[in-house]
Amino acid sequence: MAKGEETRQFIIDKAAPIFNTKGIAATSMSDIMEATKLSKGSMYVHFENKEVLACAAVDHNMKVLGDKLMAKISQSKTAKEELFTYIDFFSNAVNPPLTGGCPLLNFGTEADDTNPVVKEKINQGIKFNQKLLENSIKKGIANGEFKPDWNAGDFGTVIFAMMEGGHLISRMSGSNDKMQIIVKTLKKTIEENTL
Amino acid sequence: MAKGEETRQFIIDKAAPIFNTKGIAATSMSDIMEATKLSKGSMYVHFENKEVLACAAVDHNMKVLGDKLMAKISQSKTAKEELFTYIDFFSNAVNPPLTGGCPLLNFGTEADDTNPVVKEKINQGIKFNQKLLENSIKKGIANGEFKPDWNAGDFGTVIFAMMEGGHLISRMSGSNDKMQIIVKTLKKTIEENTL
DNA sequence: CAAATATATGACCGATTGGTCATTTATGCA
């Protein structure tokens, strides 16, 4: 039983970056076979079909990225530091924390009109990010760091949206220039709401 | 000669929304055959392969969307009105101006690590949007509508990034709620920079 | 250790993929 779970995890580890880079539709089981050096039959011992494997890969990508992010954020001492850490964490779109870029953007746009299961996973991932940011702002308001009239919910959404948009721009241009404008603008707004 | 070009355009018209909805990899030539009711051989009379057809579909989607946008914006009398029109035009992500949503987001994320030709097309499309917004702001500064110290280039990028991010959020949630927060925030900032 | 169970293999399957081509049909021009 231990061996089985080990192999299953091994497959997910190898498959996750491939799915995040090529997309679900464009990734074949042969791609995963090649990456894992496992036989086709072995794949189907651990995953009943490609869709199940793809879902596991989506979950894995979100978890790995989330864990890395939370590890950084948890080191922050102030609410402002939390927001800055969040922004800095995603500020390099050309060399992003996860191979293939942001999984919320990648899987979200692909799943949009075709895969309701993955779409809902991404929807939850987005909500998690928005809430995370909103809660940091609320915390900062509560402890007197931020202006009390700052709309935490709205600005949580704004930060997330701007970072995702900046991610897209910078990935397409192959340069972090525009992302740095986003980062600068967001940090300036945070400063303006700092007491 | 006239007939040939007519059929070619007909195929593109039918194919474009399918590619924008399902993605390039997940769209098959059979899908296009079914939509056009044309034979497979006929498709290959007008397009040497799927990649060429996909590129034509990407171009078409961007052009149709761009034309619709410019038609609206050209009716604006002031620079502020131009910016508001741009924002309003993209404010409904659940029922977007183009079937399948924003092609820059859709094709951009898919092409990112796999299709340099399409990627560059999207890169140019993004730059066009940024420049369009930047020029509206510059125009507004020049004619005394906006504060002269407003950074046109930066804010052009910010508007575009926020709208794309908002588009993603609202598509995933199936609600325009978060997009409306984005719209509200952007318009407020524009007002703050209006003299 | 031995029996039972779980895991790994790769040949094999039908379906579908993108793409070709000889042939037929429609179009455009002299």
Added chain:
DNA sequence: TGCATAAATGACCAATCGGTCATATATTTG
């Protein structure tokens, strides 16, 4: 109208797709 050219057809192709399964090999457990 008649002829040359262009366009449309659909059977056909090799390659690949996701997926199955009898068989073989490890692993776990009594």
